Amino acid sequence: GAVVSQHPSWVICKSGTSVKIECRSLDFQATTMFWYRQFPKQSLMLMATSNEGSKATYEQGVEKDKFLINHASLTLSTLTVTSAHPEDSSFYICSAGGRDTDTQYFGPGTRLTVL
Amino acid sequence: TQLLEQSPQFLSIQEGENLTVYCNSSSVFSSLQWYRQEPGEGPVLLVTVVTGGEVKKLKRLTFQFGDARKDSSLHITAAQPGDTGLYLCAGVYNFGNEKLTFGTGTRLTIIP
Numbered sequence: 001g002a003v004v005s006q007h008p009s010w011v012i013c014k015s016g017t018s019v020k021i022e023c024r025s026l027d028f029q030a031t032t033m034f035w036y037r038q039f040p041k042q043s044l045m046l047m048a049t050s051n052e053g054s055k056a057t058y059e060q061g062v063e064k065d066k067f068l069i070n071h072a073s074l075t076l077s078t079l080t081v082t083s084a085h086p087e088d089s090s091f092y093i094c095s096a097g098g099r100d101t102d103t104q105y106f107g108p109g110t111r112l113t114v115l
Numbered sequence: 116t117q118l119l120e121q122s123p124q125f126l127s128i129q130e131g132e133n134l135t136v137y138c139n140s141s142s143v144f145s146s147l148q149w150y151r152q153e154p155g156e157g158p159v160l161l162v163t164v165v166t167g168g169e170v171k172k173l174k175r176l177t178f179q180f181g182d183a184r185k186d187s188s189l190h191i192t193a194a195q196p197g198d199t200g201l202y203l204c205a206g207v208y209n210f211g212n213e214k215l216t217f218g219t220g221t222r223l224t225i226i227p
Contacts (some may be wrong), residue, residue, distance in 0.1 A: 004157075006157075032213055034213075034214070034215070036217075041222070042220070043203060043217045043218060043219050043220040044158070044203070044205075044217045045217070046214065046215070046216070046217075049214060091155075093157050093158075095157075095215075097213050103148075103160065103163065104213065104215060105160075106150075106157035106158050106159070106160075107157050108156050108157045109155065109156060109157045111155065
């Protein structure tokens with residue numbers, strides 16, 4: 001149980017376009033989902049926390065207008081990278097936490113490459 | 116801002132050797148987790164420690180939580196090539212707040 005999926009697993013896009021990444025909790029309801037970014041050979045950095053039905057809380061230094069987060073249901077959160085640029089190229093990972101557990105379950109990640 | 120330092124940053128040892136990875140913070144954790152991450156994948160939870168002084172074992176892996184809940188260690192006995200990966204500690208600083216702060220990571224390579 002507690003499986004989290006991400007789609008797509010990788011994406012290549014042109015500079016200036018927008019990319020949407022989906023994070024789904026497959027067998028549990030996730031009241032809270034987290035979005036992380038990981039640059040090569042570095043650790044995970046929390047970007048934002050999203051709660052179902054409310055606005056996301058962004059970490060300091062993360063542009064909310066550039067990284068749009070929607071958590072419209074208890075099983076789906078989306079991250080849209082708007083007007084992507086090469087410096088946005090990174091590995092994006094989501095995690096989901098359920099009502100009955102303090103544990104976060106991580107998705108497999110999405111590799112974004114902006115040309 | 117809490118900082119979570121891991122040491123060493125890189126470690127390359129021969130198969131069969133033992134090793135210890137450390138995770139240190141200037142602040143007290145309410146809980147701490149250890150993860151292993153393979154390239155191109157999300158981190159996989161290994162263990163959660165909550166109580167100061169707690170020791171947990173997972174086969175050849177031994178996890179210890181410091182008495183003051185500011186530090187933790189991961190000890191691997193008789194390392195195997197399958198242990199190769201990025202090891203991350205992650206702490207929760209506030210009870211009731213699920214937000215995780217990840218450590219700087221330790222990249223472990225076990226040489227056959």
